[in-house]
Amino acid sequence: MSDRSQSDDVPQQLSLGVSLRDDATFANFFQSLDDGNRQVVGLLQAFASGDNAEQAVYLWGEPGSGVTHLLQAVCQVAESAGRSFQYLPLADLIEAEPEVIVDGLEYLDLVCIDDLDLIEGRPHWQTALFHLYNRLRDSGRQLILGARKSPRGLALDLADLHSRLQWGLTFQLHPLSDADKVAALRQRSRLRGFDLPEDVAQYILHRAPRDTRALFACLEQLDRASLQAQRKITIPFVKQVLNI
Structure with missing residues (x-):
């Protein structure tokens, strides 16, 4: 993790026992010549390196479409660029206390949250992510979210979070033929x-x-x-x- 934060209390990347797959890179993400995913990949590469000014990106697609692969690829590029980041796969973390998981993440350059649809029916997680979203926005940091459903398709109890999730760029990954x-x-x-x-x-x-x-x-x-x-x-x- 790059040492760009102001405090030693800032959480360290991957300190939650989360690891990135070595093969989750942009280089081995398959794109056909007429693939609508090409624009998405190009934007995410710029986003990962800090060359894109957008603060929030929401990426969604059916299982196997490559959402997790691309979120981890973003983290690989961020690491190479010396940026501080955290990858959070909610499939592995959803049973934990959300406040503990998200505490201090607004000090990092980039936060990637995967499996976002798992917060449906979990109001504590929704509240914690709503406040994290606001803190990241206020501190000028970047957030990328991955899910199986579109922002509008998520069944959330917290209307304010539903609204926040529709503020940034949204892209659907299309499955391969x-x-x-x-x-x-x-x-x-x-x-x-x-x-x-x-x-x-x-x-x-x-x-x-x-x-x-x-x-x-x-x-x-x-x-x-x-x-x-x-x-x-x-x-x-x-x-x-x-x-x-």
Whole structure:
């Protein structure tokens, strides 16, 4: 964490036991040539490095669309730029006391909150995030929010928070087509240092869970098994390792 805060009481990034995936980068976020996500990625890269003056961005999309990947990619860039930040996946933190989690975050350059839809039906979390939003705005810091629903689609008890969430920029991530998922698998395999034949990628797509998170998990499992067995990744090898 860059030491740009005024007090030693400022919370340290990732002090909550939260870690970033090494492969959650902008470089390996797949974008097709006609992908509407390209504009979003470009804006987030500028946002992460502090080159965009926007204070708040709300990113949403269905599971596997890449919301979590991009939030973590933002944090990777922020870290490289020497900015202080905190990534908060509410899926891991929602049972904690919200005031404890968000205390002092307004001193950081950037706060990324994932799984925001989990605050539905949790008024304490809604109140804590409402006050955090205001503190971040007043201190000129940046906030990016990730969720499965749009701001208007969230069922919140706190009307003021509902209003705040609609103040910043809002973007929906569009899911990949089947052809794009095959291309994404092959791109990810090349980044991992091996070539995945198209027929093998097609086989995985049509037999494994179809969301990109699950597909990339299968690819990671195959990569480890291939290295251990010193074998190429073929359809028979996929059948053996993944049992599909």
